[in-house]
Amino acid sequence: MTTISELHEDAALVVTGPPQWAGELELREAPGPEATLLMMDRQGGAIAFSGKVEYGQGIRSGFSLAIADELDLPLDSVRLILGDTDLVPWDRGTVGSVSTMTVGIQLRRAAATARGALVTLAAEHWAVDEASLATSEGHVFISGEPSRRVSYAELLQGKDLRLPIPEDTTTKRAEDFVFMGKDAPRTDALDRVTGQAKYSQDIVVDGMLHGKVLRAPSYGARPQQIDTAGAERVPGFVMLVRDGDFVGVVCEREDAAEQAVDAIRVRWQEEQNLPSDSDFPAALKEKAKEMIVLREEGSPAEGFAQADHVLEGSYFVPHVANVPMETSTAVASWDGGNLTVWSGDRAPFVVRDELAQALDMSQDQIRVIAPEVGGSFGTKGTVGVAQEAAVLAKAAGRPVRVAHSRSEEFMWGTVRPAALFEIRSGFNADGQIVAWEYTAYHTGDRPQRGQRGADTPYNTPNVRISVADSASPLRTGSYRSLGCAANHFAREIHIDEIAATLNMDPVELRLMNLTHPRLSRVLRQTADRFDWESRRNDSSVGIGVAIGYDAGSFVAECVEVAVRRRNLRVQRVVAGIDCGLVVNPEGVRNQMEGSIVMGMGTALREIVEFDSGRLLNPALSRYRVPRINDTPEIEIVMSGDSTTPSTGAGEPGIVPIAAAIGNAVYAATKTRIRDLPIVPRLG
Amino acid sequence: MELLVNGKSYEVDVDEETTLLAVLRHDLGLTGTKYGCGDGDCGACTVLIDGEAKNSCITPLDSAVGCEITTIEGLAKGGDLHPVQEAFVEHTAFQCAFCTPGFIMSTVALLSRNPQPDDRQIRAALTGNICRCGTYVRILQAAKAAAERLAQKGGE
Ligand code: FES
Ligand code: FES
Numbered sequence: 001m002t003t004i005s006e007l008h009e010d011a012a013l014v015v016t017g018p019p020q021w022a023g024e025l026e027l028r029e030a031p032g033p034e035a036t037l038l039m040m041d042r043q044g045g046a047i048a049f050s051g052k053v054e055y056g057q058g059i060r061s062g063f064s065l066a067i068a069d070e071l072d073l074p075l076d077s078v079r080l081i082l083g084d085t086d087l088v089p090w091d092r093g094t095v096g097s098v099s100t101m102t103v104g105i106q107l108r109r110a111a112a113t114a115r116g117a118l119v120t121l122a123a124e125h126w127a128v129d130e131a132s133l134a135t136s137e138g139h140v141f142i143s144g145e146p147s148r149r150v151s152y153a154e155l156l157q158g159k160d161l162r163l164p165i166p167e168d169t170t171t172k173r174a175e176d177f178v179f180m181g182k183d184a185p186r187t188d189a190l191d192r193v194t195g196q197a198k199y200s201q202d203i204v205v206d207g208m209l210h211g212k213v214l215r216a217p218s219y220g221a222r223p224q225q226i227d228t229a230g231a232e233r234v235p236g237f238v239m240l241v242r243d244g245d246f247v248g249v250v251c252e253r254e255d256a257a258e259q260a261v262d263a264i265r266v267r268w269q270e271e272q273n274l275p276s277d278s279d280f281p282a283a284l285k286e287k288a289k290e291m292i293v294l295r296e297e298g299s300p301a302e303g304f305a306q307a308d309h310v311l312e313g314s315y316f317v318p319h320v321a322n323v324p325m326e327t328s329t330a331v332a333s334w335d336g337g338n339l340t341v342w343s344g345d346r347a348p349f350v351v352r353d354e355l356a357q358a359l360d361m362s363q364d365q366i367r368v369i370a371p372e373v374g375g376s377f378g379t380k381g382t383v384g385v386a387q388e389a390a391v392l393a394k395a396a397g398r399p400v401r402v403a404h405s406r407s408e409e410f411m412w413g414t415v416r417p418a419a420l421f422e423i424r425s426g427f428n429a430d431g432q433i434v435a436w437e438y439t440a441y442h443t444g445d446r447p448q449r450g451q452r453g454a455d456t457p458y459n460t461p462n463v464r465i466s467v468a469d470s471a472s473p474l475r476t477g478s479y480r481s482l483g484c485a486a487n488h489f490a491r492e493i494h495i496d497e498i499a500a501t502l503n504m505d506p507v508e509l510r511l512m513n514l515t516h517p518r519l520s521r522v523l524r525q526t527a528d529r530f531d532w533e534s535r536r537n538d539s540s541v542g543i544g545v546a547i548g549y550d551a552g553s554f555v556a557e558c559v560e561v562a563v564r565r566r567n568l569r570v571q572r573v574v575a576g577i578d579c580g581l582v583v584n585p586e587g588v589r590n591q592m593e594g595s596i597v598m599g600m601g602t603a604l605r606e607i608v609e610f611d612s613g614r615l616l617n618p619a620l621s622r623y624r625v626p627r628i629n630d631t632p633e634i635e636i637v638m639s640g641d642s643t644t645p646s647t648g649a650g651e652p653g654i655v656p657i658a659a660a661i662g663n664a665v666y667a668a669t670k671t672r673i674r675d676l677p678i679v680p681r682l683g
Numbered sequence: 684m685e686l687l688v689n690g691k692s693y694e695v696d697v698d699e700e701t702t703l704l705a706v707l708r709h710d711l712g713l714t715g716t717k718y719g720c721g722d723g724d725c726g727a728c729t730v731l732i733d734g735e736a737k738n739s740c741i742t743p744l745d746s747a748v749g750c751e752i753t754t755i756e757g758l759a760k761g762g763d764l765h766p767v768q769e770a771f772v773e774h775t776a777f778q779c780a781f782c783t784p785g786f787i788m789s790t791v792a793l794l795s796r797n798p799q800p801d802d803r804q805i806r807a808a809l810t811g812n813i814c815r816c817g818t819y820v821r822i823l824q825a826a827k828a829a830a831e832r833l834a835q836k837g838g839e
Contacts, residue, residue, distance in 0.1 A: 056779030056816050185772050192780035193768040195715015195755035199781060202714035255705050325719050325727060325781040325815045374717070374781030375815050406720040586775055590818065594778055597817025620724035620813065629806040631819035
């Protein structure tokens with residue numbers, strides 16, 4: 001394992017600064033403590049450091065391209081170290097799309113700082129003015145005389161520079177990019193297609209054993225009597241660790257550990273009176289906690305009194321699972337009092353800090369390394385398997401790996417909260433919405449999840465938006481866009497109901513009530529590309545539209561479905577996004593397509609079923625995520641302009657899709673969809 | 684037991700009911716083949732057994748003995764990527780890429796028995812593989828591009 005001092009030994013130039021820079025974006029948190037952001041070695045190569053992790057969003061590639069551009073280096077001279085708490089600047093985790101942007105911008109500034117220093121060195125070297133110099137492919141040259149050049153490696157010989165990023169550092173303009181803004185294969189593609197990329201699941205360290213933890217059959221169940229004799233007879237059994245309700249086995253092989261834990265005989269005491277999925281949505285309101293008013297403007301009561309029409313509806317989304325293809329996995333290895341953990345987590349510093357607290361250690365005794373992460377979407381923010389591996393490894397005196405099986409991942413990973421929405425709208429005969437009352441109940445205990453995207457983007461004078469948390473027996477947590485997609489589902493279905501009530505075109509009704517120029521533009525462009533006007537007349541299919549906002553970006557989606565009884569096919573999706581300046585168009589398209597497919601799952605079939613605290617469908621054969629034969633034709637429209645700062649592209653695509661599909665199903669069948677998932681409600 | 688993997692013969696000393704996936708990953712250190720479910724539901728563990736795509740997580744070792752097994756690590760020949768691998772790179776047919784080895788192996792198997800599949804046949808052949816990042820649009824494009832590339836190569 002590389003240490004930070006080894007890296008420093010070989011460094012001729014080190015750029016330091018806080019890991020985030022807000023630029024024109026708003027930063028909702030401190031930029032983070034000063035740290036090493038970039039180094040150049042004596043061979044002229046660059047190493048950049050970030051606490052973000054790669055879980056599929058192409059961050060390694062994106063950051064590498066940005067650094068190569070700012071530093072004028074060949075791409076293969078740029079190395080990126082991600083998510084290793086001993087090496088990289090502190091980071092709260094790869095969670096918001098915006099925080100990724102602020103880190104990316106700061107790395108560009110770090111690279112620009114290094115480039116500036118190299119130009120200064122070259123100016124001294126030739127005793128010329130800096131303004132007469134330019135850089136390209138790892139060299140500084142005299143402008144107009146490309147043959148008079150000196151390599152970065154040469155300039156850095158014998159140097160030992162430490163440079164903080166100057167406040168006035170300027171980065172390149174879009175027209176000067178060599179790598180950014182173009183469609184390019186991911187820089188990590190080769191490792192991915194040859195099976196060489198190492199995920200947490202693939203980490204093997206010398207002497208490593210395999211641990212498995214005894215899991216309760218239902219939430220809140222506690223073991224009463226435990227007979228471990230069977231486990232000890234399994235070939236390859238090494239030891240059993242018991243501490244209160246925690247029981248773990250350690251074996252030579254993973255399959256042996258599974259057998260051993262299965263051979264433990266337990267009498268469980270299960271919790272009584274836990275709700276089942278069939279108790280929802282009623283349970284959401286019954287168990288509601290404090291109602292928080294997010295926005296109140298005008299007088300909804302007066303608005304309703306004056307409106308030509310008043311419409312009420314309630315909407316429901318069930319708990320859905322993240323289902324990353326790689327299950328949560330960690331390897332823990334002790335060296336005296338120091339602990340190293342490889343954990344496929346999107347927040348290695350959070351894992352480190354939670355481990356320190358749980359194990360009563362100081363943070364600097366723990367190193368957490370995030371290898372490649374096989375999908376996250378919001379889950380894997382927990383310390384679970386990492387702590388279990390650490391406890392078992394300590395007991396065994398050897399490194400131990402703990403990996404969730406698929407059913408453990410379903411049960412002990414996190415799910416997106418279920419939510420209930422009650423909407424009351426008042427509108428005039430011409431389509432103008434004059435009053436809007438929105439009340440949402442999301443399970444879970446983090447209000448910001450359910451609040452995200454709850455506010456209406458439509459321009460309505462009398463508004464009241466309120467959101468309450470509610471209880472769930474499941475482990476609720478983050479999910480792509482948090483509660484934003486759920487809130488959008490309810491609102492955008494209701495908007496469609498308004499259009500239907502007035503017999504108005506749903507695109508027109510939306511445009512009429514929107515004053516946000518970027519949202520209107522993305523809707524117009526998307527509907528045009530979809531050919532909305534003429535598709536409306538095709539009676540063999542249903543078409544639907546929905547819009548939304550998330551992570552600073554704006555989206556609109558038009559879909560076409562064909563419905564034959566319970567057979568619902570989403571045939572075509574046109575999705576528009578305005579995420580400002582697009583640094584990596586291929587990456588934006590890829591993320592949008594992925595969000596749409598993921599959102600289709602929640603729209604069509606996904607639901608976590610449970611009864612009395614037990615999961616009923618913790619398997620991929622019974623929890624139906626989208627497969628390739630569900631995949632529609634997807635076209636992405638980018639409607640942003642390059643003078644607007646870049647905003648998130650990984651989450652917004654999921655926000656309107658379920659409502660767009662629901663609205664298309666209505667157009668095709670006149671069945672109004674107010675609850676998800678849709679397929680079980682058809683025919 | 685003797686196992687033939689990627690043209691190499693290995694002697695493994697494990698219980699014969701051990702899954703092929705466990706042997707590949709644990710005993711042979713071939714971690715390119717992934718565990719996604721262990722139930723045959725996701726295709727992350729797909730390998731070729733005598734040219735056919737199989738879920739190694741539900742294949743007992745003894746049933747693979749005497750067969751030629753190919754994993755993702757054995758696909759590139761002498762440093763040259765297989766055309767299916769090339770197509771996946773060109774179309775960025777992945778995000779986290781955890782599913783990628785499985786999809787590539789399933790596509791290789793499809794193209795070897797049906798070099799010119801249509802859209803429906805590709806979907807049918809790959810429906811046992813799950814990509815939770817939802818990169819199916821690209822996977823379809825990559826599979827089509829790989830078929831074209833193989834056809835060109837064959838014609839040369
Ligand atoms: S791991 Fe074999 S099919 Fe999922
Ligand atoms: S790319 Fe992540 S599961 Fe397919």
